[in-house]
Amino acid sequence: MDEFQEILQDFLIESFELVEKLDEDLVELENNPEDLELLNGIFRVAHTVKGASSFLNFDVLTHLTHHMEDVLNKARHGELIISPDIMDVVLESIDLMKALLETIRDTSADAGIDVAECVARLDKISGGDGEVNTPVAAAPVEVAPVVEETVEEDDMDYDNMSPDDLEAEIEKLLQERQAEDKAKRQAKIAAGEEVLAAPPSPEEVEESAAAEPAPVSTPTPPPPPPAPAPVKKAEEPKAAAPAKRAPAAVEQTIRVDVKRLDHLMNLIGELVLAKNRLIKINDDVEERYEGEEFLEELNQVVSIVSLVTTDLQIAVMKTRMLPIGKVFNKFPRMIRDLSRELNKKIELEISGEETELDKSIVEEIGDPLVHIIRNSCDHGVETPEERVAKGKDEIGVIGLKAYNEGNQIVIQIDDDGKGLDTDMLKNKSLEKGIITEKEADSMSDKEAFSLIFKPGFSTAAAVTNVSGRGVGMDVVKTNIEKLNGIIDIDSEINVGTSMKLKIPLTLAIIQALLVGVQEEYYAIPLASVLETVRISKEEIYTVEGKSVMRLREEVLSLVHIGDIFEVERILDASEHAYVVVLGLGTSKLGLIVDTLVGQEEIVIKSLGDYLKGIEGVAGATIRGDGGVTLIVDVVALMSMARDVKATTMIDASAETSSVVEKTKASDYTVMIVDDSKTDRTIMRKALESMGVTLIEAADGQEALNILKSGDHNFDCMLVDIEMPRMDGYTLATEIKKYNKYKNLPLIAVTSRTGKSDRMRGVESGMVEYITKPYSADYLSSVVARNINFKAEFL
Amino acid sequence: MSDKLKDIINKQSEPNIDDSQLDDVVQLVGFVIGDEEYAIPILSIQEIIKPFSWTRVPQVPKYVLGVFNLRGAVIPLIDLRAKFGLQTKKQSDETRFIVMRHEDDVAGFVIDRLTMAIRIKKTNIGPPPDTIDTDDTIIDGVGKQEDKIITILKVNKLLERDF
Numbered sequence: 001m002d003e004f005q006e007i008l009q010d011f012l013i014e015s016f017e018l019v020e021k022l023d024e025d026l027v028e029l030e031n032n033p034e035d036l037e038l039l040n041g042i043f044r045v046a047h048t049v050k051g052a053s054s055f056l057n058f059d060v061l062t063h064l065t066h067h068m069e070d071v072l073n074k075a076r077h078g079e080l081i082i083s084p085d086i087m088d089v090v091l092e093s094i095d096l097m098k099a100l101l102e103t104i105r106d107t108s109a110d111a112g113i114d115v116a117e118c119v120a121r122l123d124k125i126s127g128g129d130g131e132v133n134t135p136v137a138a139a140p141v142e143v144a145p146v147v148e149e150t151v152e153e154d155d156m157d158y159d160n161m162s163p164d165d166l167e168a169e170i171e172k173l174l175q176e177r178q179a180e181d182k183a184k185r186q187a188k189i190a191a192g193e194e195v196l197a198a199p200p201s202p203e204e205v206e207e208s209a210a211a212e213p214a215p216v217s218t219p220t221p222p223p224p225p226p227a228p229a230p231v232k233k234a235e236e237p238k239a240a241a242p243a244k245r246a247p248a249a250v251e252q253t254i255r256v257d258v259k260r261l262d263h264l265m266n267l268i269g270e271l272v273l274a275k276n277r278l279i280k281i282n283d284d285v286e287e288r289y290e291g292e293e294f295l296e297e298l299n300q301v302v303s304i305v306s307l308v309t310t311d312l313q314i315a316v317m318k319t320r321m322l323p324i325g326k327v328f329n330k331f332p333r334m335i336r337d338l339s340r341e342l343n344k345k346i347e348l349e350i351s352g353e354e355t356e357l358d359k360s361i362v363e364e365i366g367d368p369l370v371h372i373i374r375n376s377c378d379h380g381v382e383t384p385e386e387r388v389a390k391g392k393d394e395i396g397v398i399g400l401k402a403y404n405e406g407n408q409i410v411i412q413i414d415d416d417g418k419g420l421d422t423d424m425l426k427n428k429s430l431e432k433g434i435i436t437e438k439e440a441d442s443m444s445d446k447e448a449f450s451l452i453f454k455p456g457f458s459t460a461a462a463v464t465n466v467s468g469r470g471v472g473m474d475v476v477k478t479n480i481e482k483l484n485g486i487i488d489i490d491s492e493i494n495v496g497t498s499m500k501l502k503i504p505l506t507l508a509i510i511q512a513l514l515v516g517v518q519e520e521y522y523a524i525p526l527a528s529v530l531e532t533v534r535i536s537k538e539e540i541y542t543v544e545g546k547s548v549m550r551l552r553e554e555v556l557s558l559v560h561i562g563d564i565f566e567v568e569r570i571l572d573a574s575e576h577a578y579v580v581v582l583g584l585g586t587s588k589l590g591l592i593v594d595t596l597v598g599q600e601e602i603v604i605k606s607l608g609d610y611l612k613g614i615e616g617v618a619g620a621t622i623r624g625d626g627g628v629t630l631i632v633d634v635v636a637l638m639s640m641a642r643d644v645k646a647t648t649m650i651d652a653s654a655e656t657s658s659v660v661e662k663t664k665a666s667d668y669t670v671m672i673v674d675d676s677k678t679d680r681t682i683m684r685k686a687l688e689s690m691g692v693t694l695i696e697a698a699d700g701q702e703a704l705n706i707l708k709s710g711d712h713n714f715d716c717m718l719v720d721i722e723m724p725r726m727d728g729y730t731l732a733t734e735i736k737k738y739n740k741y742k743n744l745p746l747i748a749v750t751s752r753t754g755k756s757d758r759m760r761g762v763e764s765g766m767v768e769y770i771t772k773p774y775s776a777d778y779l780s781s782v783v784a785r786n787i788n789f790k791a792e793f794l
Numbered sequence: 795m796s797d798k799l800k801d802i803i804n805k806q807s808e809p810n811i812d813d814s815q816l817d818d819v820v821q822l823v824g825f826v827i828g829d830e831e832y833a834i835p836i837l838s839i840q841e842i843i844k845p846f847s848w849t850r851v852p853q854v855p856k857y858v859l860g861v862f863n864l865r866g867a868v869i870p871l872i873d874l875r876a877k878f879g880l881q882t883k884k885q886s887d888e889t890r891f892i893v894m895r896h897e898d899d900v901a902g903f904v905i906d907r908l909t910m911a912i913r914i915k916k917t918n919i920g921p922p923p924d925t926i927d928t929d930d931t932i933i934d935g936v937g938k939q940e941d942k943i944i945t946i947l948k949v950n951k952l953l954e955r956d957f
Binding site: 273565606609616617620627 | 861862867868
């Protein structure tokens, strides 16, 4: 029984693959009813399915496909012209065939679907036409016996074959026959008369069989599937055209469980992280052991590992890639049905169907595309009358193309219909309360176009089968954004609409821009980053509590990443900031960050169940240094930005630690920073008389650490300039980075007297400059002045 | 003589009885948070590590410190002091991260210091105090030892997201 199950599985997989292609072929056939190649292809599918299903005892399916085959066979012989009406019946039968296959998949039996009606109609078509015996039709009579003979001869052999092998054999046989037939017909044409085709010479068959890559040992062509097949089979060659369409040599493929590929992808992810770490360590080592011999060797290893990892990643990614044609295949049929339903004439032009993208994306992209194309058919393309009146071709054209653009794949859907009317869009949105009047006025065309993605929006006057419920395009947007993709619309009235879906090639590993805010880092998916600009604070304006800036001709709304992620402002923002311009479809947002770190390849990791659903965070990644960096969810960020109050550039210093009322002299704390013990003692002596608390530090680094620990609240610092580890200027600059200490008086106490020294002191934020030597009174008076020392404590 | 023999035989058989009752012994790992000693079943501990740096995560309660990298996995870090409503204090040499696992949920917990691995008989574990709502508590029971009592925590409750 297991064996049977295995065969059944193979049969189903193969049949579904065949049927998938069938839809496309049939629609094309309708346009080119004379195309013999196409007809043969379609016929073969019906035939293959019939053969295999009769072998597996699926009687209903066999019955249906048998009658389909009859009709198609007639058409192949030119006895029947495929008209749209006939095509409807054929398509219906194909649908039934799909339904049957699905039933078989689910229940292992083909009961429960009534095919009688369809079969009757198929019969009517095949029977209703004259049975003209064309000269060509005579040929099979001669060929048939030969094949039948071989059937008997090879009966045993065939029993031992798997359906796959069998299929390969049939395919081969067909090709041989077609080739022979072509030769025959050429001869016939040359002779200008009827030819009674001679059976193929054994040598010929043997030759072509040997040329086949498939493992065949029998010199005679192996037989087609059982029972009714032989005669049909025999008929086939005579009408067959050169087998351009037939699949060439059997593809060297292997079916792999997707789970295994996913696991492989995860492992590669780990490897990429390890690679990043390795590179970082290599950089560190390089710095430390400059000039050492082993460095070069290490360098080589690191670059090879990094190169191979990248290649490996791409290779594994490719195993998960599927041609987008898999999705595109269903659209010709859809367009055909839609245009008949809507009484429009629409043509679909597909290109780039060989473009590949990740399997998970291929699965997700189908539905959005269906919605968009339905929309184009319903709202975009006009009725033939309207089109003629506008001076356009009666037949509307919808273009569907896919191509690569950098790290993204672009799927573009164009129509030459009536285009999007921005005024109408705005009015409709106003009516439905989606936007306010003010918003409508200030809207750019692009923004107006993107109104069609708003939930609840529909321009259709009435809800039809096809559209008008106002959910479709909303779903499109959510689905595409889920894939980290963006949608771009362009439209011109009466010229058409063009929609571009830009989707990253893969979901697991992405390119990201790393940005810093205060002491934290975040990763922004590079696909959403349009550009980065460096601005000064003066360029930021505030409009109704929101920060904005001018970016060339546009006004860009701004939001500080710190406001979104509740980052504590420990360090003072510098005069300059960086704005990362994020683009999502037509909406743009400027994200203010403190620093730009760079571009890095990151592996997306989930935050797990415990932390899932944090707004604005799409996940996390592990950086080269082993630290975790959060990944920004640009979609969520855009909506969060609307509700965030702009505190961006407002001075936070106002709310620094409330000053504790000083009640006695020792409440004042002064830090003395000097590397010379003597100097520290001199200063201590000078200030001790005041009664203030004194803390000493031997250099800048120590002073900074004391300050950071927060154990004391300093009112003033006396800073020597020349110190080991960190000098006075650097210390002052570092201290001034902290909001909290922006107003902390720093007094330079130094023997440097040059003007440039004093200038540097001022630049780094020193308020006073005392040159050694000084009198104790002078020092204490300067300190007292700077700490607002109350006279009564003296 | 025969009494002595009996005694010996009895003594020898005692450990055997202990062995057969091994199922009734719970192995716990004890740790201190603030002034209290707590314990969790040893089998729910994935590992105990020394503290290292973590990344803050926005929009979470104070006691969720953030996430850290445990050999390639991103794992949340929870400060049990903060979760139990105690003042946060600086990490010391004794601070440890306990990585706990319950089914698929994993998280790291910051504790003040480890005490020891404890074997305790099930009969010595009492239910949580009546004053505590038994359905919602993170207390699994109270373990009685000679000189002290230990609060045993429910790992699945600790790993449950409650915000």
